[in-house]
Each structure stands twice: as structure tokens, then as C-alpha cells.
Amino acid sequence: MIQEHNKNIEKLIEMVKGVSTCMLITNEKNDGNLSGRPMSISKIDNDGMMWFFTKASSYKVDEIEENKKVSIAITNESSNNYLMINGLAKLVKDKTKMKELWSSILKAWFPLGLDDPDMILIKVTPSEVNYWDGSSSKMVVLFHILKAIVTGKEFEEGKEGKINL
Amino acid sequence: MIQEHNKNIEKLIEMVKGVSTCMLITNEKNDGNLSGRPMSISKIDNDGMMWFFTKASSYKVDEIEENKKVSIAITNESSNNYLMINGLAKLVKDKTKMKELWSSILKAWFPLGLDDPDMILIKVTPSEVNYWDGSSSKMVVLFHILKAIVTGKEFEEGKEGKINL
Numbered sequence: 001m002i003q004e005h006n007k008n009i010e011k012l013i014e015m016v017k018g019v020s021t022c023m024l025i026t027n028e029k030n031d032g033n034l035s036g037r038p039m040s041i042s043k044i045d046n047d048g049m050m051w052f053f054t055k056a057s058s059y060k061v062d063e064i065e066e067n068k069k070v071s072i073a074i075t076n077e078s079s080n081n082y083l084m085i086n087g088l089a090k091l092v093k094d095k096t097k098m099k100e101l102w103s104s105i106l107k108a109w110f111p112l113g114l115d116d117p118d119m120i121l122i123k124v125t126p127s128e129v130n131y132w133d134g135s136s137s138k139m140v141v142l143f144h145i146l147k148a149i150v151t152g153k154e155f156e157e158g159k160e161g162k163i164n165l
Numbered sequence: 166m167i168q169e170h171n172k173n174i175e176k177l178i179e180m181v182k183g184v185s186t187c188m189l190i191t192n193e194k195n196d197g198n199l200s201g202r203p204m205s206i207s208k209i210d211n212d213g214m215m216w217f218f219t220k221a222s223s224y225k226v227d228e229i230e231e232n233k234k235v236s237i238a239i240t241n242e243s244s245n246n247y248l249m250i251n252g253l254a255k256l257v258k259d260k261t262k263m264k265e266l267w268s269s270i271l272k273a274w275f276p277l278g279l280d281d282p283d284m285i286l287i288k289v290t291p292s293e294v295n296y297w298d299g300s301s302s303k304m305v306v307l308f309h310i311l312k313a314i315v316t317g318k319e320f321e322e323g324k325e326g327k328i329n330l
Contacts, residue, residue, distance in 0.1 A: 023188070023238040023249060025199070034190070034199070034236045036249035038297050071199045073188040073238035084188060084201035132203050 009048045012129055016044045018079050024052065024122075025071040026063040026089075035063065036073070042101045048126055050085075051101055053109070056093070056120040064089045070124060082132040085124075092121040174213045177294055181209045183244050189217065189287075190236040191228040191254075200228065201238070207266045213291055215250075216266055218274070221258075221285040229254045235289060247297040250289075257286040 025036040037060065042051045050072065054061065064070065072085040098114055098121060110116040190201040202225065207216045215237065219226065229235065237250040263279055263286060275281040 019242075021240055021242055021247070023240050023247065025190070025236070025238065025249075033234070033251050033293065034249075035295075036236070036238055037295070038240055038247035069198070071190070071201070073190065073201055073240065075186055075188050075203055075238065075240050076242060077184075077186055078243040082186070082188065082203035084190075084199075086198050128198065130201070 008129075009046075011131070012048050012126065013044050013046070015081055015083055015131055016041065016050065016074075018081065019074050019076055019083075022083075023073040024060070024124075025073060026060050027067040027069065029063055029066050034071075035060070040105075042103070042106075042121075050087075050124040050126070051097075052122040052124070053098075053101070053106055054120055054122055055109075055118045056091075057118050061091060061120060061122075064091060064122065072124065072126075084130045085126050086128040087124045087126040090123045090125070092123050094121065097121060173294075174211075176296070177213050177291065178209050178211070180246050180248055180296055181206060181215065181239075183246065184239050184241055184248075187248075188238040189225070189289075190238060191225050192232045192234065194228055194231050199236075200225070207268070207271075207286075215252075215289040215291070216262075217287040217289070218263075218266070218271055219285055219287055220274075220283045221256075222283050226256060226285060226287075229256060229287065237289065237291075249295045250291045251293040252289045252291040255288045255290070257288050259286065262286060 020040055021038050022041055023036045024039040025034050027033075028035050039052050039054070042053055044050050068088045068090065070087060070089040072083070072087070074081065074083040074085075076082070095114070098119060101121070102114055107113060110119055184206060186203050186205055188201045189204040190199050192198075193200050204217050204219070207218055209215050233253045233255065235252060235254040237248070237252070239246065239248040239250075241247070260279070263284060266286070267279055272278060275284055
């Protein structure tokens with residue numbers, strides 16, 4: 001069981017590592033709709049936790065304070081990787097962690113750097129992960145599609161799986 | 166007002182047309198979680214309606230029958246286009262429409278073609294659209310990011326907008 005769990009986490013990390021931007025989906029506070037915005041994934045830990053930098057004053061932080069259920073959608077056409085992750089978000093104001101995760105590219109959003117008082121981390125603990133891994137390249141999938149058309153047999157859409165964490 | 170509406174629809178169509186795969190997000194029937202899966206967008210109409218082919222027997226169809234609120238997430242890193250669309254889904258079993266939307270690539274999922282009795286269309290009427298359009302190429306955005314780092318000024322993240330339909 002532990003081995004299976006570790007293998008699942010490894011698969012998740014492998015798939016997320018090639019992705020720089022995902023859609024972080026939260027729940028609107030009033031109308032029960034979803035709200036989403038593209039976010040850079042700063043890091044995925046060895047235990048599958050995902051980290052994001054954001055502004056403490058942003059609306060998504062209010063939303064997470066009210067409802068910590070979030071989802072992460074990834075539709076990376078170029079790598080042909082597709083992930084839908086459900087999880088729980090936690091707001092983390094930890095200078096040591098921020099320092100560990102900091103990258104100079106973040107200065108574009110936080111010109112004051114690590115001294116920005118409006119900086120906060122979002123940590124997402126995945127609870128359910130669905131992925132569609134169309135093999136390592138788009139070409140391979142295209143070949144499968146074409147083969148299915150030729151043979152009249154149904155296309156097996158990559159290796160689809162649900163990772164239980 | 167009508168002109169503004171038409172301009173918004175045009176912008177939506179322009180952004181969606183370059184995308185072949187999105188994450189179609191529905192509501193799980195039991196646990197209040199979200200479920201998502203990559204889906205090919207068959208067409209976006211001139212009035213912004215989005216069409217998908219699917220199997221009538223699939224679980225997502227059950228979900229839509231119970232709750233027609235859906236979302237469409239697009240995170241297209243290569244074109245640097247990011248969209249979050251909320252809308253209402255309708256299941257449509259209309260042979261004429263299927264014929265109009267049919268493309269031979271769909272044979273990979275429907276080997277029987279238009280005669281497949283398990284074929285159904287999902288039509289999504291967008292109600293709220295958020296987009297992040299990082300200009301026409303990734304390079305331009307990278308330049309903005311670098312410029313912000315150099316000047317210490319905050320990065321203006323592309324042209325962000327909410328399209329009200």
C-alpha cells in the first residue's frame with residue numbers, strides 16, 4: 001500500500017513538473033460559481049504538496065478562507081498532459097518557506113521581493129488526481145487516433161488513471 | 166450594448182478557436198467535488214455556444230443531467246492563452262447538428278460514425294468568461310516579465326478581462 005502510494009505520488013510529480021501554469025479553481029463566495037485564474041506552480045514537494053505565491057489581499061485568498069476546497073486544472077496541449085486535481089488549500093505565511101521557494105521571476109509580481117508585506121503562500125494538498133497521459137509526445141497519440149480510424153476500432157485514450165493519495 | 170456584446174463574443178471566439186482541448190468541469194453527483202476531463206471542442210458558434218461530442222452512456226452525462234452548471238478551463242501555455250468559462254450545459258440529441266459538426270477524427274471515439282446510438286452532443290452556453298491574453302506570443306510576455314524585473318515595477322499581466330455575455 002505504501003509502495004503504491006509512493007508510486008502514485010511519483011507519477012503526479014513527474015506529470016506536474018513539466019507544467020509551469022495551471023488553472024487554480026476556487027469557489028466564489030456568493031453565487032456558488034467557480035472562479036479560476038492561471039497560476040504559476042512554484043514547486044511540487046516530494047509528498048505531492050503544491051505551492052503557489054500570491055497576494056494576501058487578492059480575492060482568491062478571501063475565497064480560500066471561506067472554502068478551502070480547490071481544484072487545479074492542467075490542459076497542456078504541447079506536452080499532451082491533462083490533469084484534474086482536487087485538493088484542500090491552506091494559506092501559509094512562513095518567511096522561511098517563502099525564501100526556499102523564491103525565484104527571481106516572481107519579482108514581476110512582487111517588486112519588493114521577499115520583503116513584500118502582501119505576500120502569502122497557498123499550499124494545496126491533493127486528495128484526488130485524474131490524469132490523461134497521451135504518451136510522451138503528441139505524435140504518438142496522433143498515431144493512435146489514425147490507427148483507430150483505419151482499423152475502425154475504438155481509440156484507447158492514453159493511459160488514464162485516477163491516483164488516490 | 167449590442168455592439169459591446171458582439172465584441173465580447175468575437176473576443177471569446179478568437180481565443181477559443183486556437184484551442185483544441187479544454188478541461189470540461191462538471192459537478193460530482195454525490196460528494197460536491199468537481200470532476201473534469203479533457204475534451205475536444207468541436208465548434209464554437211458565432212453566438213459563443215460551444216459544442217462537444219460525447220457518449221450518452223458516460224458518467225459526465227449523468228452529472229450534467231443532475232446539475233447543468235459547468236466550467237471550461239483552458240491553460241494553453243504554447244499560445245499563452247488562459248480562459249475560465251462558466252456556463253450551462255445542455256444535452257442535445259440532434260442528428261442534423263451532429264452531421265454538421267462531424268469530423269472524421271471523431272471516428273477514433275465513435276467507430277460507427279454518425280450511426281453510433283450512444284452519441285450525444287453537449288452544448289455549453291457561456292455565462293461568464295475570464296481570460297488572460299498574454300499578447301500574441303510567449304516571447305512578448307517574457308519580455309514584460311523581464312522588464313518588470315529590471316525596472317522593479319509591477320508586471321501588468323497581459324490584457325485581463327471579464328466578458329459578460
